[in-house]
Amino acid sequence: MNVAAANSLTIVPDVSSDAVSSLLTLVPDFVFERLDPHNRQPQQTHVGFGSESNELYDANADEIFAALRAGLPSQSNTDFDLPPGAGGGVMAMIGYEALAGRALPAGETTPSAVILRPDILVTIDHASDRAWVRTETASADLDQITEALKGKGSLTRAPEPQDQLAWTPAISEADFVAFTRQAQLDMGRGNPVEGAVLSVRMTTSGRRDPVTAYQRLRELNPSTYMFLVQSRAIQAWGATSLGLVRLEDGAFVAETDGATHPYEDDAFVWTPSAKEISEYDVVVGALRDALTPLTDQNGLTFASEMEERRFFNLAHLFATFTGHLKPGCDATDLVRALSPHGAAVGHHRQPALDAIAQAETTPRGPFAGTIGFFGSDGSVDASAFTRSMWQTEEGLFVHAGAKVVPASVPVEEYRECILKTLALRRCVEE
Numbered sequence: 001m002n003v004a005a006a007n008s009l010t011i012v013p014d015v016s017s018d019a020v021s022s023l024l025t026l027v028p029d030f031v032f033e034r035l036d037p038h039n040r041q042p043q044q045t046h047v048g049f050g051s052e053s054n055e056l057y058d059a060n061a062d063e064i065f066a067a068l069r070a071g072l073p074s075q076s077n078t079d080f081d082l083p084p085g086a087g088g089g090v091m092a093m094i095g096y097e098a099l100a101g102r103a104l105p106a107g108e109t110t111p112s113a114v115i116l117r118p119d120i121l122v123t124i125d126h127a128s129d130r131a132w133v134r135t136e137t138a139s140a141d142l143d144q145i146t147e148a149l150k151g152k153g154s155l156t157r158a159p160e161p162q163d164q165l166a167w168t169p170a171i172s173e174a175d176f177v178a179f180t181r182q183a184q185l186d187m188g189r190g191n192p193v194e195g196a197v198l199s200v201r202m203t204t205s206g207r208r209d210p211v212t213a214y215q216r217l218r219e220l221n222p223s224t225y226m227f228l229v230q231s232r233a234i235q236a237w238g239a240t241s242l243g244l245v246r247l248e249d250g251a252f253v254a255e256t257d258g259a260t261h262p263y264e265d266d267a268f269v270w271t272p273s274a275k276e277i278s279e280y281d282v283v284v285g286a287l288r289d290a291l292t293p294l295t296d297q298n299g300l301t302f303a304s305e306m307e308e309r310r311f312f313n314l315a316h317l318f319a320t321f322t323g324h325l326k327p328g329c330d331a332t333d334l335v336r337a338l339s340p341h342g343a344a345v346g347h348h349r350q351p352a353l354d355a356i357a358q359a360e361t362t363p364r365g366p367f368a369g370t371i372g373f374f375g376s377d378g379s380v381d382a383s384a385f386t387r388s389m390w391q392t393e394e395g396l397f398v399h400a401g402a403k404v405v406p407a408s409v410p411v412e413e414y415r416e417c418i419l420k421t422l423a424l425r426r427c428v429e430e
Contacts, residue, residue, distance in 0.1 A: 009087070010142060012131040015124055016151025019131070020218075023047050023122065023148045024211050024228075030091040030116050031214070032373045033226040034381060037241065037309050037318075040222045042126040044083060044381070046373045048091055048118030049145070053231045055111040061098050064113045065332050068092055071115050073136070073376045084248045085375030086123035086132040091116040093229050093236060093371045093385065096364035099339045100353050110365045110392055114231045120145065163206060165396070167425060170201040170362040173414045179359040180410035186355065188406045195282035196346035196355045199401035200417040201362050206396055208428045210235040213389070221312045221423040225383035227371055236366055238388025239423065241311045244338055244370060247380045250325050252334060253303065256287040257343045258317040259403065262419060263310070270308060270315050275407035280306065280317045282405060286342025286349060287321060294337055296326040312423045331380035335370060341384040344368035344401060366390050367399035389424040398424045 016022065020033065020042070029051035034043045054071060056064055073088040097104050098112040121134045122145060131149050133142060180198055187193050214228045214237040223239040245254040258280030261270055272280070291300055303320040310316070325334060345368065346352030372382025389398045400420035402413035 008135050010133040010135075012133060012146055012149045013129070015126075015129045015131045015149050018151045019124060019149045020045055020047070021215070022151055023145070024215055026144055026148060027211055028228070029053070029118065029230050031226070031228040032091060032371075032381070035222060035224055035226065037224040042124075044126065045122075045124040046085060046089070046091070047122040047124075048116055048120065049122075050119030051091075051116040052119070054115040054117075055231055055233055056113045056115070057111055058104060059098055059112040061101070061336065064094055064098055065336055067113075068115055068374060069332055071117050072374060073117065082132060082377070083123055083125045084377065084379035084381065085373055086121075086134065087375065087377050088121060088134055088136075089373055089375040091118070091229065091373050093366060094339065094369050095366050096340055096368040099369055100345070100356075102357060102363075105363055108363065109233065109394070110390075111231070111233055114229060114234065116229065116231065122149070124149075159212070165204045165206045165425075165429060167202045167204050169418070170203065173411060176200060176414045177410040180404055180408070180413060183355050183359050183404065184406055184408065184410075187404070192348060192351035193355050194285065194347050195279060195403055195405040196352040197344055197368070197401040198356065198359055198404050198413065199364065199367065199399055200414065201367070201397060201399040202418070202421055202425070204396050205394075206428075207391060208396065210237055210391065213237055213428050217423065217427040220427055221387075223311050223387065227383070227388075229371070234366075234390055234392050236371075236385075236388060236390035238371075238385065240383050240385070240387040241309060241316060242341060242343055242384040242386050244341055244372065244382040244384050245334055245380065246382075247325070247331050247334055247378070249378075251322070252325065253320060253322050254287060254291055254338065255318055255320045256283045256341070258283045258306075258319065260416065261315045262313055262416070263315055264313070268315070272306075272317060275405060276317070278405045278407060279403040280319070282347045282403065283343040284319045286345075286347035287319065287338075289348070290338050290342060291321060291323065294325055294329050294334055295323040298324060314420070331374055331378055335372065335380060335382050339370040340368045341370070343403075344384050344386060346403070364399060365397065368401065387420060387424065389428070396428065
């Protein structure tokens, strides 16, 4: 038996390329993976076991971020060669309504936020094929984890019985078209709302094993961020191309996802239309507005503009900003300023939030919220909660949105929302 001392840090070299698949068979409380958006190669992964779970209900953003700060472990390891977050941290999933300042409907049973502090934290730096295993107590048996990291554990889980799932949209195409047309009347450059993201939820009463579904999703739709979270009341998993922000030693990289366009095969060549460029401009403006107040005197730098990336039959236009935090600001300030992500709500932020509240009658729950790993070293790696699915006692939910500007065709935006749920629905089907 391999028992680690309290607050110990074990380095595991020569980590297998299948390490995450093996760790999944040990049923972790959370997994947070970042992949290269161009070649889909893994970059860094955090996996947590034996987590202390803090589920917050009817909590506002102030309460959630205060709990997040309080839950971070003290930085007890001063090894500066550690990857970001490897010295300890917490996984947080924060829902849209809390971030947007909206009240949840009566009887809502989905937590406003979930914060998980692991007893065992595994951090994998895939470029060096090394892992760091941090234990908070002296009772952790590391044998299975080390075996999994070396690729010596099982790589498969027994398939679960598959009943047929019937998915139901929370809103019809006709109703979506009607409220979208109404919202468009107040949109346009120079108006309070230049563009807004309107969304559709799909539900089913069925249930699935979260780890099995996540394993399938990793194979079906590898994206920039992959994540799995399991707490008492909710399980969530996703594969999103929409990163929020990475922060290390005061330097940050923040992305936004502009226009999207469906394509059938790799021969497709995309020349963005005026409408798609308008969608892109909306989200770039939202990101710039959110970052500027927190950036030091050197300002923001465009690392990339109108960069095309493709994920699961949708082409996207991305923009990336880099900069440094100004003195007195930290990771939680940065994440809060960017949440909910402008690419998930629109621009300008508050008028777009108001337009969404007026148009959408279904609460978004986790969708368009934020999920990420906050390190005790001051680092953060976070993404928007999009292209994601969650499960409660009431069943399975998947929710997707589309950017709407004055030139948008509402029926096409509705169908884009449904298309964006396809990979998630496939991961829980036979």
